[in-house]
Amino acid sequence: MGKLRLLLIAGLAIASLTSCNRMMTPPATQVLKDADAKMASGDLLEAITLYESALDNSARSADIHYKLAVLYDEKMSDPLNALHHCKRYLTIAPSGARANEVKSLMKRDELALVTTLSGDSVVSRGEAARLKNENLELRKELENRNAQIRAATLTKDKRATTGTQAEKDASPAAGKKIGGRSYVVQPGDTLASISRKFYKSSSGWKKIRDEDGNRFDDPGKLKPGQTVTIP
Secondary structure (H helix, E strand, O other): OHHHHHHHHHHHHHHHHHHHHHHHOOHHHHHHHHHHHHHHHOOHHHHHHHHHHOOOOOOOHHHHHHHHHHHHHHHOOOHHHHHHHHHHHHHHOOOOOOHHHHHHHHHHHHHHHHHHHHOOOOOOHHHHHHHHHHHHHHHHHHHHHHHHHHHHHHHHHHHHHHHHHHHHHOOOOOOOEEOOOEEEOOOOOOHHHHHHHHHOOHHHHHHHHHHOOOOOOOHHHOOOOOEEEOO
16 A cells, blocks of 8 residues: 555555656747657647747748758658748748758759659659750740741841842932833933834824823923923
C-alpha cells in the first residue's frame, strides 16, 4: 500500500513538472516543437497546420517557411507549394543562413513543376530542362525570322516606291510624244507647227483641233505645258 502511494505521488510530480515546463515555454516555440514532433511521426498534415499557425511575418517565420518548403518538396512531392515557401523565405531573409540552399531547392522544384505540367511522367527533370531551353531557343529564332521578314518587306516597299517615282521621272519630257499619240506644247508651238512635226505638213492642224474638242479655236489658248491629242 505504501509503495502504491509513493508511485502515485511520483506520477503526479512528473505530470506537474511536465505541465509547468509547457507553461513556461512560449506558445509559438511550443507550437514549433509540436509541429516538429508531428512531422517526425509522419503526421504531415497536422505538422503543416501547426507550422502555418506559427507564421507571423517576423524574421523567425523565415525558418518556418524553410521547413514547410522542405516538407512539401521531400514529403509531399508538391513543388508548387514548395516554391511558394521558398519565395517567402527569400522575401523575409534574402541573405539568410539557408538562402543558397533555398535557391537550389527552388531550381529543383521549378524543374519538377515543368515535368508535372508536361503531363508526361516519363519525362525526367533533365529532359524537361532541355525541352524548356529548346523552346526558348525556338522562340528567339522565330522572333529573329519575323524581324527579318518585316525588314525585307519594308525594303521591298521602299524599292517599289522608289521605282514608281523613277518611272514618273523617266516619263517623256515636254516637247516629246507621251502615251503614243499625245504631245506637250512647247514655247512657240502652234497647231500648224505641231501638225508639221507629226504629218510633215501644216494641213493637219484642223484634225488636231477637232480631236481636242475645239479647245484651241483661239490660237491664244495654246500654251506651253498643255497636252495635245494627236489623231
